[in-house]
Amino acid sequence: MVQRVDVRVRSEAPPERVYRLAADSSTWPEWSPVLRYERERAGDAHGVGEVRVFHNKGRKEPTREEVVELTPNRRVGYVLLSGLAIRDYRAFIDLSPDGDGTAIRWHSSFEPKARGTGWLYRRVLQAVISRYAKALAARAAVED
Secondary structure, eight states: OOEEEEEEEEESSOHHHHHHHHHOGGGHHHHSSEEEEEEEEOOSTTSTTOEEEEEETTOSSOEEEEEEEEETTTEEEEEEEESSSEEEEEEEEEEEEETTEEEEEEEEEEEESSTTOHHHHHHHHHHHHHHHHHHHHHHHHHOO
């Protein structure tokens, strides 16, 4: 059964500043729980197709993701390739102007690999994505 996570936060920063951080995988260790980033494969001239490896706090196994969409100042999309016991994970970070700032909607969908574990992964991912989204919003607000 498809599970969904939907997190909404607001940043005082304009969309282009939030997008710059979200779209550049190498910045994630600066503002998120990611400890280390590695590029496994470069993407096209805009970054689509990049395969990134994130080593995260509290996890032995890294997560591997592929960037599947980059719409300047509007959207970052990625899929999980490995690292969690879920399948068909797709996530999008949608940005829209909100006064002088940005409304950030970080949402994803997935299916659990093991029957009966969807609710647990949904709960964990809701907390994790909330943490990431709040950190992104805060970091963008203090960027020069």
